[in-house]
Amino acid sequence: MDITFENVSYIxxxxxxxxxxxxxxxxxxxxxxxxxxxxxxxxxxxxxLIQHLNGLVQPTAGKVKIGDFExxxxxxxxxxxxxxxxxxxxxxxxxxxxxEETVAKDISFGPKNFGVGDSEIQRRVTExxxxxxxxxxxxxxxxxxxxxxxxxxxxxxxxxxxKPNVLVLDEPTAGLDPRGQKEMxxxxxxxxxxxxxxxxxxxxxxxxxxTYADHVIILNKGSKYxxxxxxxxxxxxxxxxxxxxDVPEMVAFINRWNEKFHTKLPFTKQSERELATAxxxxxxxxKSHE
Amino acid sequence: MSSNEKLVEFxxxxxxxxxxxxxxxxxxxxxxxxxxxxxxxxxxxxxxxxIAKLMNGLLFPQEGEIYVAGKKVQEDxxxxxxxxxxxxxxxxxxxFVGTTVQDDVAFGMENRGFPREEMLQRLDDVLHAxxxxxxxxxxxxxxSGGQKQRIAIASVLAVSPKVLILDExxxxxxxxxxxxxxxTVAHLQANKDVSLLTITHDLQExxxxxxxxxxxxxxxxxxSHPRELxxxxxxLLAIGLDVPFIASLAKALKQTGIPITKEPLNHEELLxxxxxxxxxx
Ligand SMILES: Nc1ncnc2c1ncn2[C@@H]1O[C@H](COP(=O)(O)OP(=O)(O)OP(=O)(O)O)[C@@H](O)[C@H]1O
Ligand SMILES: Nc1ncnc2c1ncn2[C@@H]1O[C@H](COP(=O)(O)OP(=O)(O)OP(=O)(O)O)[C@@H](O)[C@H]1O
Ligand SMILES: [Mg+2]
Ligand SMILES: [Mg+2]
Numbered sequence: 001m002d003i004t005f006e007n008v009s010y011i012x013x014x015x016x017x018x019x020x021x022x023x024x025x026x027x028x029x030x031x032x033x034x035x036x037x038x039x040x041x042x043x044x045x046x047x048x049l050i051q052h053l054n055g056l057v058q059p060t061a062g063k064v065k066i067g068d069f070e071x072x073x074x075x076x077x078x079x080x081x082x083x084x085x086x087x088x089x090x091x092x093x094x095x096x097x098x099x100e101e102t103v104a105k106d107i108s109f110g111p112k113n114f115g116v117g118d119s120e121i122q123r124r125v126t127e128x129x130x131x132x133x134x135x136x137x138x139x140x141x142x143x144x145x146x147x148x149x150x151x152x153x154x155x156x157x158x159x160x161x162x163k164p165n166v167l168v169l170d171e172p173t174a175g176l177d178p179r180g181q182k183e184m185x186x187x188x189x190x191x192x193x194x195x196x197x198x199x200x201x202x203x204x205x206x207x208x209x210x211t212y213a214d215h216v217i218i219l220n221k222g223s224k225y226x227x228x229x230x231x232x233x234x235x236x237x238x239x240x241x242x243x244x245x246d247v248p249e250m251v252a253f254i255n256r257w258n259e260k261f262h263t264k265l266p267f268t269k270q271s272e273r274e275l276a277t278a279x280x281x282x283x284x285x286x287k288s289h290e
Numbered sequence: 291m292s293s294n295e296k297l298v299e300f301x302x303x304x305x306x307x308x309x310x311x312x313x314x315x316x317x318x319x320x321x322x323x324x325x326x327x328x329x330x331x332x333x334x335x336x337x338x339x340x341i342a343k344l345m346n347g348l349l350f351p352q353e354g355e356i357y358v359a360g361k362k363v364q365e366d367x368x369x370x371x372x373x374x375x376x377x378x379x380x381x382x383x384x385x386f387v388g389t390t391v392q393d394d395v396a397f398g399m400e401n402r403g404f405p406r407e408e409m410l411q412r413l414d415d416v417l418h419a420x421x422x423x424x425x426x427x428x429x430x431x432x433x434s435g436g437q438k439q440r441i442a443i444a445s446v447l448a449v450s451p452k453v454l455i456l457d458e459x460x461x462x463x464x465x466x467x468x469x470x471x472x473x474t475v476a477h478l479q480a481n482k483d484v485s486l487l488t489i490t491h492d493l494q495e496x497x498x499x500x501x502x503x504x505x506x507x508x509x510x511x512x513x514s515h516p517r518e519l520x521x522x523x524x525x526l527l528a529i530g531l532d533v534p535f536i537a538s539l540a541k542a543l544k545q546t547g548i549p550i551t552k553e554p555l556n557h558e559e560l561l562x563x564x565x566x567x568x569x570x571x
Contacts, residue, residue: 093381174462
């Protein structure tokens with residue numbers, strides 16, 4: 001589903017002394033099937049932005065379009081439930097979306113709510129647990145008696161089980177161990193491609209943004225600061241540092257290497273192995289591989 | 291050695307959440323010295339947060355003993371123990387008590403009977419330290435994810451505990467914010483005779499620790515200096531962990547025939563070593 005923001009602003013506690021503008025005249029367009037990363041400093045408005053995508057909040061001004069659904073200050077989308085069956089959101093803190101007494105019930109809640117049949121739900125629960133790296137032993141456990149990373153996995157499984165067209169992920173790998181982070185991102189990416197999803201990833205990992213996203217939007221104080229291809233955006237060190245961000249570690253290393261060794265190795269989203277080969281070529285006196 | 295030198299001591303600790311449930315910690319022993327910074331890493335469910343909760347008496351072990359600042363942690367000592375241990379939980383929502391940010395940060399100080407003057411001064415200091423002075427009157431639940439973590443950290447810094455435990459306390463911060471906060475914490479630890487325990491999945495964060503404890507399936511799997519640890523990349527991968535970018539690059543370089551001898555902890559160290567090799571050829 002195409003997603004469009006047209007001059008969207010969002011103010012928390014409007015008409016009160018505490019009014020706070022979290023989104024400020026934001027416009028962008030995400031064509032269906034894109035993998036987008038949204039990056040920005042603490043409090044820049046990322047979580048507020050994504051809450052518009054399933055109608056959890058309505059813009060204070062401007063218009064949000066998700067496929068055929070429209071949200072404006074005046075207009076709640078008519079079929080909110082239908083919108084939510086198409087847009088799955090993994091929230092920043094997993095506890096906020098866990099509430100049932102067992103893991104199985106928790107993962108079943110979404111599909112059940114959207115009218116999926118029992119046997120299909122069973123199948124989806126099994127499949128979702130596997131996708132997030134939890135064994136079948138977890139079904140009868142209480143989601144509140146789990147470790148932080150295990151809760152995160154259950155919360156993600158619950159969203160996967162609704163089989164959304166648009167997958168919205170708010171820092172989905174926070175709290176996962178290194179292998180879990182990698183496997184989870186690979187799993188999202190695989191689904192994104194095989195099920196032709198539109199995926200929106202909020203992340204503080206420039207590495208993940210570069211590796212998986214087609215397009216990146218950088219927020220600063222509720223406004224769009226930059227957007228473009230990750231490999232073009234994430235090499236702009238000065239511009240990023242102005243909004244408290246940084247280049248990915250690989251880019252930082254290549255920059256320092258180039259300065260010290262007077263070479264011009266470019267950043268091409270290469271692997272560590274490929275970078276090592278290029279460095280070795282320089283050290284061994286051969287010509288650099290560019 | 292008397293147990294006074296060590297601020298925290300786990301002696302053969304085993305723990306399970308219920309008689310019917312599996313052991314979550316199995317015969318764990320380790321120590322944390324005064325003024326030491328120890329990091330704990332380990333796969334999801336390996337027992338890290340359980341260790342933290344045992345340390346301030348939120349849970350008690352079925353087997354073994356735990357000592358904090360010379361006191362054995364048990365029912366009748368927990369109030370004393372909790373005065374010495376400051377803890378930031380994995381989810382900050384679980385620890386907010388005040389209706390505004392400033393009430394929340396002041397709460398711990400009030401509890402410990404800090405004089406009013408000092409309290410106001412400290413409130414100011416810690417809110418500055420975490421970059422949240424503009425949010426004094428905000429309700430904690432109205433903060434962004436990263437802002438909540440900043441306030442949770444400010445609240446424990448305010449009471450100057452002897453042992454400071456941060457359980458994935460910076461997971462929601464942007465990379466710069468994370469670095470700044472860790473610098474603030476490290477600075478405080480170095481100056482104030484504080485033992486620091488950080489539980490984290492951020493490999494970059496453990497580089498500065500004096501020692502790293504690696505948990506695996508409820509057991510202490512390894513205890514070493516980060517430099518030593520990062521040379522065990524394959525073993526770490528096998529238990530769901532990894533090494534930071536710079537260690538991984540160093541390994542790739544070795545595999546392509548560059549004789550790197552010192553496991554690098556940061557960019558400078560690796561570049562220096564490459565430079566030395568370069569000038570020799
Ligand atoms: N419920 C709320 N009421 C009032 N203000 C809020 C509320 N939630 C967030 N804000 C404010 O709106 C701004 C944007 O918050 P948001 O949660 O969207 O940020 P974020 O980019 O997701 O940050 P983080 O990376 O820390 O999660 C922040 O300044 C925050 O304090
Ligand atoms: N309240 C509880 N009741 C029963 N079991 C629990 C409870 N809390 C945790 N556990 C279990 O104990 C084990 C250790 O949990 P713990 O929270 O200590 O892990 P952790 O190392 O902190 O993991 P993470 O990296 O995911 O935060 C896990 O398998 C978990 O499922
Ligand atoms: Mg957020
Ligand atoms: Mg934990």
